Amino acid sequence: MKRNLKVIAISCLLLFASDGLAQQGGEYGEEDRMAALAALINAPADRALPIVDKVLAGDHSEELKERALFILSQLDAPEAQSRLMSFAREGQGEMQLEAIRMIGISGDGDAIAGLAEIYRSGNADTREAVLEAYLIADDEDAVFAIAASTDDENEFANAVEMLGAMGATGKLRDLRERAGLSESLIDAYAISGDAESLRQLALDDSDPEIQQQAIEGLGIIGDDDVGELLVSIYRDSESDDVREAVIHGLMIADHDDAMLELYRDAATSAEKRRILEMLVAMGSDEVWNLIDQALEDRQ
Amino acid sequence: MRRLVALIALSLLTPAQLPAQAGEPQAKSGWYSWQIVGGEASGQQLFVRKSGGKLVRIALSGQNCGLVRRESATYLGELSTDDAVTMLLDIVMNERLDRELRNEALFGLAQSGSDRAFAVLNHLILGS
Numbered sequence: 001m002k003r004n005l006k007v008i009a010i011s012c013l014l015l016f017a018s019d020g021l022a023q024q025g026g027e028y029g030e031e032d033r034m035a036a037l038a039a040l041i042n043a044p045a046d047r048a049l050p051i052v053d054k055v056l057a058g059d060h061s062e063e064l065k066e067r068a069l070f071i072l073s074q075l076d077a078p079e080a081q082s083r084l085m086s087f088a089r090e091g092q093g094e095m096q097l098e099a100i101r102m103i104g105i106s107g108d109g110d111a112i113a114g115l116a117e118i119y120r121s122g123n124a125d126t127r128e129a130v131l132e133a134y135l136i137a138d139d140e141d142a143v144f145a146i147a148a149s150t151d152d153e154n155e156f157a158n159a160v161e162m163l164g165a166m167g168a169t170g171k172l173r174d175l176r177e178r179a180g181l182s183e184s185l186i187d188a189y190a191i192s193g194d195a196e197s198l199r200q201l202a203l204d205d206s207d208p209e210i211q212q213q214a215i216e217g218l219g220i221i222g223d224d225d226v227g228e229l230l231v232s233i234y235r236d237s238e239s240d241d242v243r244e245a246v247i248h249g250l251m252i253a254d255h256d257d258a259m260l261e262l263y264r265d266a267a268t269s270a271e272k273r274r275i276l277e278m279l280v281a282m283g284s285d286e287v288w289n290l291i292d293q294a295l296e297d298r299q
Numbered sequence: 300m301r302r303l304v305a306l307i308a309l310s311l312l313t314p315a316q317l318p319a320q321a322g323e324p325q326a327k328s329g330w331y332s333w334q335i336v337g338g339e340a341s342g343q344q345l346f347v348r349k350s351g352g353k354l355v356r357i358a359l360s361g362q363n364c365g366l367v368r369r370e371s372a373t374y375l376g377e378l379s380t381d382d383a384v385t386m387l388l389d390i391v392m393n394e395r396l397d398r399e400l401r402n403e404a405l406f407g408l409a410q411s412g413s414d415r416a417f418a419v420l421n422h423l424i425l426g427s
Contacts, residue, residue: 036423039405043420044412051417054425 030061037067045077053083066098073106081111088118097129104133112137119146127155131162140168147175157184164188173197181210190217195226202233205242212245219249227258234262247278256284263290329355330372338380339412345383346372357390357400359383359407384413391419 037055040048048071055068069087072080084106087099100118103111112133119130134142140163147159161184163171169192176185176197189197198221201214215233218226227250234246250259259279266272276294279287333345340359348356390396390404408416 033424033426035402036405036420039402039409039420040424041409042406043409043417047412047417048409051421051424058425 030064033060033064034067037064037071040071041074045075045080048075049077049079049083052080056083056087062094065095069095069098069102070105073102081106081108085111085114088115097125100126100129100133101136102133104136104139107137112139112142116142116145128158131158135162135166138166140166140171144168144171144174147171148178153182156182160184160188161191164191167192169194169197181207183213186210186213186217189214190220193221195221195223199229202229205237205239208239208241212241215242215245215249216252217249219252222253222255226253227255230255231258231261235265247275251278251282254282256282256286259284260286260290328371328373331375332372333375333378333383335359335380335383336377339414340380340383340410343410345378345386345407354390354396355400357387357403357407359410380411380413381415384408384411384416387411387416388419 037051040051052068052071052075056065069084072084081103084099084103087095088103090096091099100115103115106112115130115133119127122130131143131146143159143162143166147156147163150156150159156179160172160175160182163175164187169189172185172188172192172194179185181201186198186201189201195218198214198217201210202218205211215230218230230246230249230253234243237243237246247259247262250256250262256279259275259282263272263275263279266275276287276290279290329348329350331347331349335341335343335345344360346356346358346360347354387404387407391401391408393401405420408420
């Protein structure tokens with residue numbers, strides 16, 4: 001895994017490392033330094049570390065120092081990881097946040113485990129960076145532990161959103177059993193692509209707000225099956241709010257065929273007008289045929 | 300003999316912008332390789348690729364996995380670490396060459412582990 005990441009990293013660095021090694025008046029420019037520093041990813045750790053240390057300790061640009069942190073994350077040596085951890089614990093501002101994210105990129109298990117303490121003692125920016133590091137490292141357990149142990153609504157929402165981005169469907173379902181449903185959890189179901197959980201919620205009319213949010217979440221997932229399901233919910237529901245949520249869901253999913261089906265079934269002109277508005281907003285080609293037909297019917 | 304190999308190697312690299320010379324060993328794939336013997340990079344292989352008479356790629360073995368199938372490269376013999384580093388430095392410092400190629404040469408320098416290569420990298424990065 002780490003080797004694959006390194007190959008990808010080298011390829012990216014080769015493509016984007018620099019604008020070249022233009023020597024201007026005997027001085028090397030920032031881009032030249034960036035390219036040469038990037039090359040250290042390929043170097044023996046004991047040769048690269050002294051140079052990386054000097055970059056991090058010296059009066060260099062933040063961009064060069066951030067590249068140095070990336071090189072640290074890719075060097076296969078415990079000293080490199082320990083330096084990265086020092087920056088993550090004691091660094092200032094963006095450098096600290098970058099070091100935290102780089103620990104995620106490093107994939108080093110011990111260093112990633114050390115992020116939990118940094119999260120506990122950190123401010124909002126630090127905590128966000130730790131969550132990003134967990135996302136990069138694909139550490140669902142660590143994010144789940146944060147979501148499951150907090151009483152803070154914002155912190156829960158941030159962690160749950162990250163689980164959604166990680167596609168951690170199982171963990172999100174576990175959280176529902178522990179903490180109950182919440183808006184952030186339903187959003188995360190949509191982000192993670194958990195159509196089954198959303199389908200159950202969308203068919204349950206015991207809590208209209210949750211039902212409507214789940215319907216719109218299905219629109220975000222937007223699978224082919226979603227159109228059919230939403231049309232059936234629309235037909236079975238007598239709630240204007242639920243029907244409006246279905247129309248929104250279909251628009252988000254860009255299912256104009258399903259929307260056309262609803263248009264043809266619409267019983268009132270107000271309902272037809274509302275669906276037509278949505279079809280126009282979707283830029284559906286079929287909408288011009290409908291408008292022509294409506295004009296002909298009037299004549 | 301080693302010196303001859305180095306001369307052939309340099310003949311491939313030096314006229315990087317020129318058409319291939321008569322008498323130069325031709326590789327169907329365009330790839331050529333040398334075995335590095337002696338010095339910090341000993342045991343590695345240096346690969347270069349020429350296309351249309353120009354040098355277009357350079358890599359040390361292990362670098363850029365999958366870049367070249369070793370059996371498809373024409374083997375040109377042994378080369379010292381020092382000669383390999385000289386070639387890489389020539390490319391790095393040649394402003395007329397493609398930037399990506401020069402970046403590849405930088406990666407080769409770093410991979411070589413050579414003192415001379417690291418003195419240059421140190422200078423490029425830190426200016427000292």
